[in-house]
Amino acid sequence: MTDLFAAIEGTTLAAWVRESPSIWAYATILTLHTVGLAIVVGVNAVVDLRLLGWAPRIAVASLPALFPIMWVGFAINFASGMLLFIADATTKSGQRVFYVKLVCITLALLVARTIAKHLRQPDEGHLRALAMLSLFLWAGAIVAGRLMAYL
Amino acid sequence: MVDLLPFAQWLRATPASDWINSSRWLWPLCESLHFIGLSLLIGITGFFDLRLIGFFRRVSIAAARDLMPFALMGFGLNVATGVVFLLGLPEQYVNNPVWWYKVGFLATAGLNALIYETRLSARVLALAPGDDPPAAVRMIGFVSLVSWFAVLYCGRMLAFIGDAF
Numbered sequence: 429m430t431d432l433f434a435a436i437e438g439t440t441l442a443a444w445v446r447e448s449p450s451i452w453a454y455a456t457i458l459t460l461h462t463v464g465l466a467i468v469v470g471v472n473a474v475v476d477l478r479l480l481g482w483a484p485r486i487a488v489a490s491l492p493a494l495f496p497i498m499w500v501g502f503a504i505n506f507a508s509g510m511l512l513f514i515a516d517a518t519t520k521s522g523q524r525v526f527y528v529k530l531v532c533i534t535l536a537l538l539v540a541r542t543i544a545k546h547l548r549q550p551d552e553g554h555l556r557a558l559a560m561l562s563l564f565l566w567a568g569a570i571v572a573g574r575l576m577a578y579l
Numbered sequence: 580m581v582d583l584l585p586f587a588q589w590l591r592a593t594p595a596s597d598w599i600n601s602s603r604w605l606w607p608l609c610e611s612l613h614f615i616g617l618s619l620l621i622g623i624t625g626f627f628d629l630r631l632i633g634f635f636r637r638v639s640i641a642a643a644r645d646l647m648p649f650a651l652m653g654f655g656l657n658v659a660t661g662v663v664f665l666l667g668l669p670e671q672y673v674n675n676p677v678w679w680y681k682v683g684f685l686a687t688a689g690l691n692a693l694i695y696e697t698r699l700s701a702r703v704l705a706l707a708p709g710d711d712p713p714a715a716v717r718m719i720g721f722v723s724l725v726s727w728f729a730v731l732y733c734g735r736m737l738a739f740i741g742d743a744f
Contacts, residue, residue: 474623
């Protein structure tokens with residue numbers, strides 16, 4: 429496994445992300461990762477807060493229209509996240525907090541998909557619990573992601 | 580331009596600044612909160628801005644604004660944590676042109692929201708759900724969306740441009 433990560437880190441693409449002095453390399457990719465984060469977590473916050481009972485004038489039936497935006501944000505973060513990972517694969521793959529982040533994101537995405545499915549036949553109590561879980565998981569992903577720079 | 584370096588150095592010498600720098604976990608904690616705050620702010624204002632531009636027409640503009648207290652909460656969180664960063668490492672911000680761009684975009688977003696609230700909001704709330712918002716209102720939504728993402732962009736990029744770090 430370590431060999432594999434070292435090989436990934438040794439590719440031209442990984443070296444470009446890591447070492448290029450160009451503003452379009454590491455700096456822009458990292459910034460895009462923050463843009464995508466704001467979109468993904470922001471859209472989820474809108475959906476979750478509504479499902480928790482805030483802003484009742486927003487019809488729950490209008491929430492599915494928000495999900496495509498969330499997936500655009502996720503696509504940005506999947507792509508930028510992969511590039512950030514390969515640039516530093518041996519270190520990141522050895523960080524426990526990185527796996528905490530991945531687990532939070534995977535679970536949060538499963539929750540988002542379940543919410544999207546349930547919005548078609550709303551069951552308020554169930555949706556509230558999922559919305560609460562979603563907020564905690566995204567906050568967890570953010571904190572774990574930030575701690576990767578410190579642990 | 581006024582040289583703010585002496586002021587920054589004075590700030591850095593305050594006990595508050597020392598305390599911020601002596602704590603191992605305060606900085607990452609504030610960074611985490613800053614990211615959570617920006618998500619709330621951008622998600623909720625972005626939703627409202629898109630509605631002003633003309634998306635999500637099934638939601639009335641009045642209803643799309645109902646989550647705004649949470650955006651303000653996010654903003655408050657980011658001002659508070661931002662002050663911690665500024666107090667902790669003042670020289671690295673006041674000397675960095677990108678940080679000043681960030682402040683400029685913040686002012687733009689604030690002024691834009693103020694124009695909306697004081698000049699346009701009443702007219703907009705009188706619109707029926709399917710009505711097209713006036714061009715000025717769409718422009719407000721567009722300026723808001725662009726300036727908040729510009730704030731985020733400058734904030735993240737200031738570590739890489741302007742070599743203050």
